[in-house]
């Protein structure tokens with residue numbers, strides 16, 4: 326009898342099925358743009374795009390929408406080319422461009438909206454470097470354009486812990502996702518995190534993704550945005566953090582002292 330060949334592990338399938346809600350975010354970021362600028366965004370740059378899942382959803386939303394995804398690592402970009410592009414009609418596909426580059430080096434073409442999600446800009450641990458990145462973002466925005474940066478915080482984001490979820494998808498079957506908060510240094514605000522997966526056959530894939538970040542605070546990021554040249558900044562804060570949270574966000578200048586939170590910081594030029 327011929328033994329059944331084991332499917333090779335593709336960590337990006339697991340990542341997309343545990344961490345991201347690209348459809349929701351593409352639509353919602355478009356609405357934030359409208360709320361803040363009173364205009365409609367069509368051109369989006371997804372910085373630190375990984376597999377550029379949000380770019381895919383953005384170009385599907387409107388025939389005028391375009392997306393540029395930027396990532397330093399060719400591996401998630403190749404995943405995008407293999408798994409996302411073939412599912413798109415040629416007319417839709419041609420409105421996405423991927424750049425295997427450093428976000429610090431790209432300033433053209435100018436776009437309406439730039440996002441940096443999943444706290445990716447926290448790899449810039451020095452203020453001067455974060456400001457250099459944000460200055461580049463300003464240069465890359467059309468007049469009146471906006472940038473949206475997400476950020477997480479609260480005691481629940483720095484306590485050493487493992488958050489476990491059992492998930493399921495068509496491609497992977499049932500699997501376990503573990504968000505592991507490895508360490509936090511209150512003096513430097515450096516924090517290390519990992520994502521582990523346990524596959525449906527029980528095999529563990531430890532440290533499938535690892536992160537070494539400076540956990541910035543909201544006022545620090547807003548101050549850096551101002552210094553980089555953004556005219557205004559505002560914050561979208563979740564309306565409640567009890568239980569699972571509401572998933573509903575409002576613009577506010579004061580937040581509840583949540584145990585763990587994810588907020589969206591918006592800068593307008």
Ligand SMILES: C[S@@+](CC[C@H](N)C(=O)[O-])C[C@H]1O[C@@H](n2cnc3c(N)ncnc32)[C@H](O)[C@@H]1O
Pocket residue numbers: 344345372373374375376395396397398401426427428429442443444445448
């Ligand atoms: C936390 S992942 C985020 C992926 C995706 N944006 C998401 O929301 O899930 C961070 C990504 O940023 C990329 N990256 C790190 N430094 C970068 C840089 N300087 N320029 C471009 N991409 C970078 C990494 O290769 C990785 O794919």
